[in-house]
Amino acid sequence: MWSFFHKLGSPPWLYAISGSILRWLLPITLLALFVGAAWGLLFTAPDFRQGNSYRIIYIHVPTSVVSLAAYYIMAIAGAISLIWRMKMADVAMRATAPIGAALTFTALLTGGIWGEPTWGTWWVWDGRTTSMLVLLFLYLGVVALYEAYDNKEAASKACAVLSLVGTVNIPIIYKSVDWWYSLHQPASIKFTGESAIDSSMLYPLLLMICAFYALFTCCLLMNMRAEILQRESRTGWVRKLVASKGDS
Amino acid sequence: MYFDSLQAALYMDGHGAFVWAAYAITFIVIGLLLLTPERRRRRILRELEGEARRATGAPQSPAEGA
Numbered sequence: 104m105w106s107f108f109h110k111l112g113s114p115p116w117l118y119a120i121s122g123s124i125l126r127w128l129l130p131i132t133l134l135a136l137f138v139g140a141a142w143g144l145l146f147t148a149p150d151f152r153q154g155n156s157y158r159i160i161y162i163h164v165p166t167s168v169v170s171l172a173a174y175y176i177m178a179i180a181g182a183i184s185l186i187w188r189m190k191m192a193d194v195a196m197r198a199t200a201p202i203g204a205a206l207t208f209t210a211l212l213t214g215g216i217w218g219e220p221t222w223g224t225w226w227v228w229d230g231r232t233t234s235m236l237v238l239l240f241l242y243l244g245v246v247a248l249y250e251a252y253d254n255k256e257a258a259s260k261a262c263a264v265l266s267l268v269g270t271v272n273i274p275i276i277y278k279s280v281d282w283w284y285s286l287h288q289p290a291s292i293k294f295t296g297e298s299a300i301d302s303s304m305l306y307p308l309l310l311m312i313c314a315f316y317a318l319f320t321c322c323l324l325m326n327m328r329a330e331i332l333q334r335e336s337r338t339g340w341v342r343k344l345v346a347s348k349g350d351s
Numbered sequence: 352m353y354f355d356s357l358q359a360a361l362y363m364d365g366h367g368a369f370v371w372a373a374y375a376i377t378f379i380v381i382g383l384l385l386l387t388p389e390r391r392r393r394r395i396l397r398e399l400e401g402e403a404r405r406a407t408g409a410p411q412s413p414a415e416g417a
Binding site for chain 2: 129136140144145146147148149154155156158159162163166202205208209212213216217219220318321322325326328329332333336341342344345346348
């Protein structure tokens with residue numbers, strides 16, 4: 104168990120294992136995204152009340168769910184890098200921020216595009232949308248804060264603190280649809296009790312949620328690989344890697 | 352397939368523009384998310400290769416010029 108954590112902190116091991124994971128995870132992810140999108144767009148019946156605009160659910164819900172999950176990853180990685188000064192946790196924290204920002208942006212945008220034909224508005228300042236906007240700014244804040252510091256060690260610390268402080272926003276996002284009942288509908292999928300969604304719509308949605316989790320994992324690993332190379336560019340193993348590339 | 356024709360699938364009873372735009376934007380974002388780190392990684396590897404070549408002295412590729 105401990106040796107696993109020890110390995111997790113080793114850049115060459117992480118670089119190699121992430122490369123071999125990506126080789127099979129990336130094709131599966133792309134296939135799942137393609138199948139899920141086609142399924143949701145073309146092979147499901149329209150919602151009896153919303154019509155066809157509801158098809159946006161197959162990208163809106165997965166991007167929202169994963170943008171929240173990504174925040175956990177970022178905050179936990181930030182905490183680990185603060186407490187144990189683990190280099191690779193810091194790399195993971197910084198690799199997560201731009202992905203989370205992109206997913207939150209997509210969730211907000213697809214929500215707006217869904218809202219216009221369905222409820223007649225692109226945007227409302229209600230609990231869910233506003234707290235998601237705050238989430239976007241938290242992600243962008245972490246990216247910008249790191250760039251703002253010349254001393255990168257201080258920058259990492261500041262980013263970790265910001266991401267930890269930002270976690271207060273997460274339960275607000277979850278509970279917002281129950282606390283402030285407004286335009287945004289409450290959760291359709293429940294792990295306990297009956298889901299408020301027909302299984303013909305639930306299966307493609309679950310596939311898309313899994314696909315976006317896999318996509319997040321791929322992007323995280325790819326970002327980390329680039330960051331590891333940059334940080335470790337003066338070390339022996341990277342030199343060896345570069346040299347072996349030159350031979351081939 | 353739910354729709355009778357390609358036109359029906361594109362039009363979606365008036366919602367087509369919204370739905371297809373949302374999917375198009377999402378897939379553009381996915382493309383950028385996947386391409387950006389891979390391009391960065393390749394650029395770093397290229398730079399390090401160039402550095403290694405300069406360090407050893409002799410230019411090994413004619414593209415290097417001089």
